[in-house]
Amino acid sequence: MKKVLITGIDSFTGTHLAVYLTEQGYDVHGTSLVHSSQKKHKCDITHKKEIQTVLQIFQPDFLIHLSGISFAAHGKSEELYHVNTIGTLNILESCVELGLNPRKIILASSATAYGNQGLEVLDESLCAKPSNHYGASKYAMECLARGYFEALNILITRPFNYTGIGQGEHFLIPKIVKHFKEKKQNIELGNLDVQREFNDVSFVCEVYKRLLECDTKSQVLNIATNRGIKLLDVIETMNTIAGYTIQVDVNAAFVRKDEIKSLTGSSKKLFEAIGEVKLKDLKQTLQEMFEA
Numbered sequence: 147m148k149k150v151l152i153t154g155i156d157s158f159t160g161t162h163l164a165v166y167l168t169e170q171g172y173d174v175h176g177t178s179l180v181h182s183s184q185k186k187h188k189c190d191i192t193h194k195k196e197i198q199t200v201l202q203i204f205q206p207d208f209l210i211h212l213s214g215i216s217f218a219a220h221g222k223s224e225e226l227y228h229v230n231t232i233g234t235l236n237i238l239e240s241c242v243e244l245g246l247n248p249r250k251i252i253l254a255s256s257a258t259a260y261g262n263q264g265l266e267v268l269d270e271s272l273c274a275k276p277s278n279h280y281g282a283s284k285y286a287m288e289c290l291a292r293g294y295f296e297a298l299n300i301l302i303t304r305p306f307n308y309t310g311i312g313q314g315e316h317f318l319i320p321k322i323v324k325h326f327k328e329k330k331q332n333i334e335l336g337n338l339d340v341q342r343e344f345n346d347v348s349f350v351c352e353v354y355k356r357l358l359e360c361d362t363k364s365q366v367l368n369i370a371t372n373r374g375i376k377l378l379d380v381i382e383t384m385n386t387i388a389g390y391t392i393q394v395d396v397n398a399a400f401v402r403k404d405e406i407k408s409l410t411g412s413s414k415k416l417f418e419a420i421g422e423v424k425l426k427d428l429k430q431t432l433q434e435m436f437e438a
Contacts, residue, residue: 147173150358151206153191153237154213156181158313159254159350163210166351175204177213191233198240208358209251211237215280223279230283231290238294250299250358257306257368259285262406266374269412270304270366277404288366295364301357305369306411310347310431311438319344319380323435325392326384332393333381336400341374341408346426356420370411371425383429387436 150167154160155176164174177189177200187200191213214230234253241247258281259274276282288302309319318335325333353369378394385391417423 147171148208149173149175149204149206150208150210151200151204152176153189153209153211154178155186157212158310159347160212161312162310162347163212163351163354166348167355170355172208175206179213191236192228194236194240197236198244201240201244201246205246207249209237209241209248210354210358211251211253214254215283226279226283227286230280231286234287235290238291238298238300242294242297247298250301250363252354252357253287253291253300253302255288255302255304255366256281256284257304257370257409257411258406259288259304260406260409262404266408267372267410267412268368268370270368270415277406299363301363302366303354303357303369304366304411305350306343306345306371306409308343308345308347308350308369309435311435313347318377319432320435322380322384323432326388327436329388329390330392332395334395334397334400335377336397336402337405337407338377338394338396339407340405341376341410343371343373343410344375344380344428344431345371345373346431349423349425352423353416353420356423360420362419365415365419367416367419368411368413369416370413372410372413373425374408374410375428380428380432383432384436387429387433 150172152160152164155164156178168174175185178186182188189196189200191197215226259276260268260272261275261277263272274285276285294300313320315321315324350369381394
């Protein structure tokens with residue numbers, strides 16, 4: 147069996163991806179900050195020795211690095227760099243020092259690395275201009291990881307917004323769905339005049355599988371569909387699913403001064419590498435989350 151190590155296997159994406167890759171015939175192991183079992187290795191990626199121990203034991207054929215702080219509004223900026231940037235370097239340095247060269251190492255960056263470009267569609271040719279510490283920590287990781295392109299088979303991904311069952315309720319879509327599940331009459335949001343890709347996590351899982359198996363390396367690729375959806379359209383869809391109309395109020399505390407108004411990505415380079423990947427309709431995703 148093909149052995150794949152997923153760092154951050156307990157995360158929203160990691161949980162879905164582990165199930166999906168197992169179904170596809172992979173021998174899936176992962177790192178977890180808190181849990182340990184036969185296929186979960188307790189490991190803090192900011193501690194290099196812990197990473198080296200896991201790599202020596204498992205010696206993966208493939209590595210998908212998801213571990214990190216994924217919430218853009220995380221309050222402690224220094225932790226973002228310590229985990230997202232230095233933690234990633236610990237993994238790459240450990241592979242080199244141990245003489246391990248997996249067939250593919252996928253590093254999850256973020257579309258927030260682009261910042262606010264003033265463009266409707268963002269592609270990989272644009273110069274990154276992160277506008278917050280989360281995006282900057284991911285872009286710093288990208289820049290430093292490029293130094294390992296010759297030594298290791300690395301792909302860097304920039305996922306655009308996606309959601310699904312099990313995503314943390316501090317994220318936007320799960321927050322909205324929870325309000326409707328609880329039949330709340332009003333919801334407080336921040337910037338309403340925003341447009342995002344709200345893709346399904348199943349799309350992301352299939353993309354990662356195909357990226358493991360393709361020949362492309364030493365590249366940065368969007369995980370995107372160029373399907374932009376307005377936030378208020380999400381609310382309208384949930385009104386239909388739940389059968390009532392919720393009142394939307396703007397809470398100034400939730401309004402980000404550096405909010406990126408439109409964030410959709412070009413899928414051209416991605417689909418050239420792996421072929422086109424079908425995506426669920428947003429209503430189906432929301433329906434599944436509402437009924438879960």
